[in-house]
Amino acid sequence: MKEDPAVSQPARYWIRSPTIWCEERGRFEPGLILIGDGQIRAIEPIATAVPAVDAVIDLSGSWVLPGLINTHVHLEFSASSQPLADFEAETAEERLLRAAGNAHRLLTSGVTTARDCGSSWIMLALARRPDLSPVMLPRLLCSGPPITVPKGHLHFMHGVVHDHDEIRAHIDRLEAEGGRSVKVMASGGQMTPGSLPEETVFTQESLNLIADEARRRGLPSVSHVLATESIRRSAIARFDSLEHCAFFERDGQGVIVRIFDPEVASVVRDSGSAMMANLSTATRYLDGLRESANRTSAESHSLRQFDIMVENFGKMVELGIPMVCGNDAGVRDTPFEDTWLEFAWLVKGGLPAADAIRAATSGAAKALLIDDSVGRIARGYSADIIAVASDPLVDPMAFRHTTFVMRAGEVIRPSP
Numbered sequence: 326m327k328e329d330p331a332v333s334q335p336a337r338y339w340i341r342s343p344t345i346w347c348e349e350r351g352r353f354e355p356g357l358i359l360i361g362d363g364q365i366r367a368i369e370p371i372a373t374a375v376p377a378v379d380a381v382i383d384l385s386g387s388w389v390l391p392g393l394i395n396t397h398v399h400l401e402f403s404a405s406s407q408p409l410a411d412f413e414a415e416t417a418e419e420r421l422l423r424a425a426g427n428a429h430r431l432l433t434s435g436v437t438t439a440r441d442c443g444s445s446w447i448m449l450a451l452a453r454r455p456d457l458s459p460v461m462l463p464r465l466l467c468s469g470p471p472i473t474v475p476k477g478h479l480h481f482m483h484g485v486v487h488d489h490d491e492i493r494a495h496i497d498r499l500e501a502e503g504g505r506s507v508k509v510m511a512s513g514g515q516m517t518p519g520s521l522p523e524e525t526v527f528t529q530e531s532l533n534l535i536a537d538e539a540r541r542r543g544l545p546s547v548s549h550v551l552a553t554e555s556i557r558r559s560a561i562a563r564f565d566s567l568e569h570c571a572f573f574e575r576d577g578q579g580v581i582v583r584i585f586d587p588e589v590a591s592v593v594r595d596s597g598s599a600m601m602a603n604l605s606t607a608t609r610y611l612d613g614l615r616e617s618a619n620r621t622s623a624e625s626h627s628l629r630q631f632d633i634m635v636e637n638f639g640k641m642v643e644l645g646i647p648m649v650c651g652n653d654a655g656v657r658d659t660p661f662e663d664t665w666l667e668f669a670w671l672v673k674g675g676l677p678a679a680d681a682i683r684a685a686t687s688g689a690a691k692a693l694l695i696d697d698s699v700g701r702i703a704r705g706y707s708a709d710i711i712a713v714a715s716d717p718l719v720d721p722m723a724f725r726h727t728t729f730v731m732r733a734g735e736v737i738r739p740s741p
């Protein structure tokens with residue numbers, strides 16, 4: 326994999342701020358960050374004398390943090406009110422252009438690392454040759470087409486498998502084409518016509534094989550789990566990350582409802598898997614419904630289920646399940662600039678602010694198996710650094726406006 330040449334410049338400079346995020350202590354502390362060759366070389370006391378030849382970026386008055394990590398986006402999707410129709414109407418080339426633009430939007434909003442959780446095969450070009458992109462990109466970990474069953478969730482991305490040989494062949498191809506994450510659709514999904522979200526579609530043996538194959542190759546594994554049984558099986562298979570954990574069941578009236586299962590939740594807790602809750606997905610649409618005077622019963626149902634989702638998230642937090650920040654950007658009414666909104670909802674849903682910061686930095690890096698080099702302001706880590714104008718420990722909306730973005734030592738958005 327080639328790195329964007331613009332991102333590896335040899336400059337050596339310092340960032341000074343009285344408020345720099347310290348992962349270990351879970352608070353902001355004064356310091357000077359020395360950056361060289363795209364990496365953090367040292368953290369020195371703020372009073373340290375800087376050599377006159379070195380440049381200094383003064384971020385006093387800003388809160389300085391590692392670049393945000395969004396663990397779940399779909400770069401090819403339009404984030405409109407009808408992303409599937411847009412996807413089907415566009416050619417592969419058009420989607421690739423869209424994907425680069427969406428990735429750039431993530432970067433300028435402060436997301437310096439993103440995982441794509443499902444795309445066509447062609448989009449892996451962005452993972453292989455980020456140096457060819459006409460716009461600056463965040464670090465991308467691409468899952469390529471999700472592994473799915475015939476007619477299963479997102480089958481039109483061409484990740485359909487029929488047996489274990491095809492699962493191995495899929496992961497071989499994924500790795501060869503630049504994929505750096507293995508995604509499976511363990512249940513159906515709401516976006517794919519004909520696929521049932523409350524249905525678990527892979528056996529325990531198949532899920533074990535997928536997670537084991539990913540582990541063997543050092544790739545992070547991620548499982549889409551809406552149905553309760555799909556959560557259980559994926560936790561038993563020890564996927565690095567479980568997406569949504571919706572606890573979907575179909576009730577007597579044929580309506581899909583969220584029924585929290587404490588026993589399955591404890592299986593998740595014991596598995597060590599992280600959870601990606603995407604609480605903020607489509608909240609702009611839901612906010613509109615909340616203000617509407619004459620809602621349909623289906624719309625009222627959606628609002629009730631949203632409240633239950635946030636409640637269930639609080640229960641998972643109480644169990645101590647590690648949370649990671651992802652928002653399914655690209656799906657319905659979920660723009661690529663909105664990672665800040667997921668942070669705000671994580672806090673609203675009961676995650677302490679320091680843990681929400683970890684969910685979007687060090688914790689997310691851990692679920693992506695890159696925590697030895699990404700997600701902290703520490704010596705030897707990639708110089709992915711952002712600044713915001715208010716204290717995220719106090720202000721859940723702090724990430725709405727980033728005032729400075731650096732990716733691997735390259736200033737993407739200079740401080741005003």
Ligand SMILES: [Zn+2]
Binds near residue numbers: 399443653
């Ligand atoms: Zn998704």
